[in-house]
Amino acid sequence: MPRGITLRDPLLLASGCCGYGEEYAELVDPASHGGVITKAVSPEPRAGNPTPRLCETPAGLLNCIGLQNPGVEAFAAEIMPRLTARGTSFIVNAVGHSPEEFARVVARVEQVLASDPACAPRLSAEGVNTGLCGYELDLSCPNVESGTLFATDETVLARTVELGRRETERLLVAKLSPNVTDIVPFARCAREAGADAVTIANTFNGVSIDIATRQSNLARPSAGLSGPAIRAATLYHVWRCHRALPELPILGSGGITDADSAVQFLLAGATALQLGTGLFLNPRLVPEIQAGLSAYLDAQAEPDLRAIIGTYRDQG
């Protein structure tokens, strides 16, 4: 990876599912996992959508939170120093209404990093990156107008990644949409525009209807589906991307709820894993997956997780 980072563990807490890294800290020890990807940060504060924002489906969760966040100024002034002081490794999830707005978030965070010693990233004695480790561009939120446009239009995607790339030398990850027939062209486009890695993927578009009123079960007519229900479909995108672009690091995200599913994502080609809805289902998920991954390596007589990445025997 051109701008690689070293984390304690390949398990990360996914954006939108772990707040700003503090809400789960009492339940999930920040020193036990790889790090957190913050809830989206936009140039200005956003109130998000009305409720109901949630609707459970069979083995899945529809949400239409709508990127509620305090804006980059409050994030940089209040949240970043606390996360840095705690020694949390974190990636800032940046979002905007235009490619320029994505870049504004990255640029502002970089400014704060340069001027506020309390936010300076560090390298631990073990060689682990703590504090701010990079950015994830949220190109694929389905719950705001034109939210997925950034990951489904190659011109817009390329411009968004390029402008973000100009603002930072740190790790830059493009969070792609699963709502495409073939994810490979978008992953290639993100890489060529300067992304160091891709997150595959965000939520799938979904609908749930109250049959009595014939209205949506949520505050919006459609929402984003996560959880075990999307696991196989997300895994398909990871596998396709890794086969086509084997050098491009993939952060796998979508329905990982146990060690078995975590291993499947690694075999399909993911180099790191994001846990989201799975944490809601089971707050003990991080240690349970870690124990399961160790047991898997022992059972398969493999030296480490690197040895199994992309080793799906898809030719039989």
Add this chain to the structure above:
Amino acid sequence: MEYVPATVIENRELAPGHGLLTLSLPEPQPEIKPGQFLHLRCDPGDKHSLMRPFSILDANALDNTLSVYYKGLGRLSNHLFTVPAGTELDCLYPLGTGFPWQPDWRRVALVGGGVGLAPLLFLARHLEPYGERMQVTGFFGGASAPDLVPALLNDYDFPQQLATMDGSTGFAGTVVELFNGCEEYFDVVYTCGPNAMMRALQQVLAPAVPAYASLEERMACGVGACYGCVAAIKTGEETQNLRVCLEGPVFELRSVVFGT
């Protein structure tokens, strides 16, 4: 906040569709305040469904138990009726803020309906040790007499005024109509129940009386991480979407902007 396996020591149907679940929790039990809630895995065999939030009806620190009053409203709450004693259910608790209370608030009104009775009854139990220095009065409403389950309410000694829409027991009308005009006799009002009830109470309540509402909203994480359960709350000049699970579920009644 703890995520622990809780053991069902009793699960009793109080009336058709109404249940009382008593859980034994590992020691030591954290302090639990009236108004707080727990997130409960209703079906231990279903690893792909979210936990469900329930108000805490009572908690006993001496024997590390807590109880939950529930109604069969959906698939998982209906499944709860089938869970036998001895079952282990994962439980995340205690969550949220509790009801604020001051020692000089001696005349306490509880206005509630449905499963909203649970946190109010916990508060009444919590105030029992103050004896006659504390005057608690309940104003409880439902559509019909079976909604105000005697097997639940008869367990409490404080005076209770009941209201039913069909007049099958108590006052015929809404609980807010029953309570309207009574606030001058109270130092504080606590409410929990359907939003329409709490909105009506907000409209009739005189401004001088402190009033607190415990809100209900669909939840995923229960700890403030997902921003799924917000309520519009007036904070000074502005209105903010605050998380019911973390900044709530208890808010000043007058600060809540109820949807239409």
